[in-house]
Amino acid sequence: MIEVERKNTRKEQVIQTATELFKDKGYAATSMRDLANELGIEAASLYYHIKSKEEILQSICFEMADAFIQGLDDVEHRDISNREKLYQGIINHTKVIARDLPAAAVFLNEYRYLSAPWLKKFLRLRINYINRFKKIIEDGIKEGEFKNVNKKLAVMTIFSSLNWMPNWYNPKGKIDPEAVSKQLAQLLINGLG
Amino acid sequence: MIEVERKNTRKEQVIQTATELFKDKGYAATSMRDLANELGIEAASLYYHIKSKEEILQSICFEMADAFIQGLDDVEHRDISNREKLYQGIINHTKVIARDLPAAAVFLNEYRYLSAPWLKKFLRLRINYINRFKKIIEDGIKEGEFKNVNKKLAVMTIFSSLNWMPNWYNPKGKIDPEAVSKQLAQLLINGLG
DNA sequence: CCTACCGATCGGTAGG
DNA sequence: CCTACCGATCGGTAGG
Numbered sequence: 001m002i003e004v005e006r007k008n009t010r011k012e013q014v015i016q017t018a019t020e021l022f023k024d025k026g027y028a029a030t031s032m033r034d035l036a037n038e039l040g041i042e043a044a045s046l047y048y049h050i051k052s053k054e055e056i057l058q059s060i061c062f063e064m065a066d067a068f069i070q071g072l073d074d075v076e077h078r079d080i081s082n083r084e085k086l087y088q089g090i091i092n093h094t095k096v097i098a099r100d101l102p103a104a105a106v107f108l109n110e111y112r113y114l115s116a117p118w119l120k121k122f123l124r125l126r127i128n129y130i131n132r133f134k135k136i137i138e139d140g141i142k143e144g145e146f147k148n149v150n151k152k153l154a155v156m157t158i159f160s161s162l163n164w165m166p167n168w169y170n171p172k173g174k175i176d177p178e179a180v181s182k183q184l185a186q187l188l189i190n191g192l193g
Numbered sequence: 194m195i196e197v198e199r200k201n202t203r204k205e206q207v208i209q210t211a212t213e214l215f216k217d218k219g220y221a222a223t224s225m226r227d228l229a230n231e232l233g234i235e236a237a238s239l240y241y242h243i244k245s246k247e248e249i250l251q252s253i254c255f256e257m258a259d260a261f262i263q264g265l266d267d268v269e270h271r272d273i274s275n276r277e278k279l280y281q282g283i284i285n286h287t288k289v290i291a292r293d294l295p296a297a298a299v300f301l302n303e304y305r306y307l308s309a310p311w312l313k314k315f316l317r318l319r320i321n322y323i324n325r326f327k328k329i330i331e332d333g334i335k336e337g338e339f340k341n342v343n344k345k346l347a348v349m350t351i352f353s354s355l356n357w358m359p360n361w362y363n364p365k366g367k368i369d370p371e372a373v374s375k376q377l378a379q380l381l382i383n384g385l386g
Numbered sequence: 387c388c389t390a391c392c393g394a395t396c397g398g399t400a401g402g
Numbered sequence: 403c404c405t406a407c408c409g410a411t412c413g414g415t416a417g418g
Contacts, residue, residue, distance in 0.1 A: 029221035029306070032397060045403045053397065083386065109302065113222070137385075146385050150368075150376050152361070157380055160357030161350045168349045183343050187350055191384020192330075192339050193276065225413060238387045246413065395412070
């Protein structure tokens with residue numbers, strides 16, 4: 001039992017270290033020797049913990065995907081206005097990113113190195129998630145809660161803003177994630193002008 | 194003379210093909226053999242046209258940087274309101290992206306593979322460019338043209354939206370780049386609500 | 387632009 | 403988790 005526990009946490013350690021390397025250097029440019037070195041072990045020893053380099057990427061990408069989807073599930077069927085749904089959806093999305101910035105960066109930038117069946121599966125999840133946000137905007141336009149803007153453009157603008165966060169947000173800075181979420185949601189819905 | 198001309202266009206061909214590969218597969222995951230293959234020549238032959246793999250990345254990144262900076266130069270000192278400056282600056286930025294989407298994608302996502310002196314130079318140019326936009330927003334807030342929002346957040350939101358374009362914009366679709374620019378600028382300044 | 391080739395490094399396996 | 407190692411591939415050079 002203790003054996004199993006130790007194995008699990010060590011595996012998580014491997015994945016977490018890999019996440020940071022993938023974020024910093026990119027998946028393709030990170031070697032298993034880089035990873036082993038960071039952990040203070042030999043490259044061959046990594047294969048006691050994981051099956052392959054790509055298995056690490058898979059677990060990062062799909063665990064993040066789950067978290068995003070769950071965040072949307074939480075607000076989608078509440079009895080609130082579409083404007084409020086969008087606002088809360090944005091906040092949940094931002095929170096998932098802020099909770100683990102390196103993993104979010106890998107999820108956003110490195111997913112393309114997923115191979116054959118995984119990449120398709122990943123893209124299917126992503127398009128689905130985006131379409132659910134689009135639906136909220138669509139409904140909101142119908143109800144007169146939003147201006148009659150280009151829906152694709154609106155949803156892309158929202159996601160791009162949210163997904164850029166790992167590139168500039170400093171978790172040790174003065175703004176806490178909660179405040180960033182709110183300000184970002186405000187800015188996107190109400191504009192700058 | 195004809196010799197020289199032919200050499201130049203062939204080099205441009207190499208760079209353009211590389212740009213598309215770097216965009217699709219990432220810089221690190223694109224091999225010189227991939228590139229040679231796409232061009233129908235041997236890998237070793239590439240070195241008649243270019244000095245190194247990184248030289249290609251450098252020319253893509255710095256040519257794009259020049260284009261962005263020039264677009265901002267064009268509007269910065271005009272005698273117009275800050276709101277109008279921001280609007281026109283966004284449009285110019287979008288136009289540079291739309292003019293060459295693959296090069297824009299490489300500029301945005303692959304610059305980090307630039308080595309020692311180049312990466313620093315690149316980052317210096319980028320921070321400078323961003324700060325000039327920040328200044329416009331700052332001035333606009335002082336003049337009461339914009340709400341008193343978080344400046345860093347505002348400028349990051351704008352760039353993220355613009356820079357996400359290569360990920361979704363289809364140049365063969367129904368919206369032309371001019372219209373996208375305008376809609377995007379509108380949306381960012383006036384909001385969705 | 388090609389042939390022939392180099393040293394370095396890659397992800398991963400066998401066997402302990 | 404280690405030693406010892408593998409075949410494949412990498413960016414690039416020499417010489418034509």
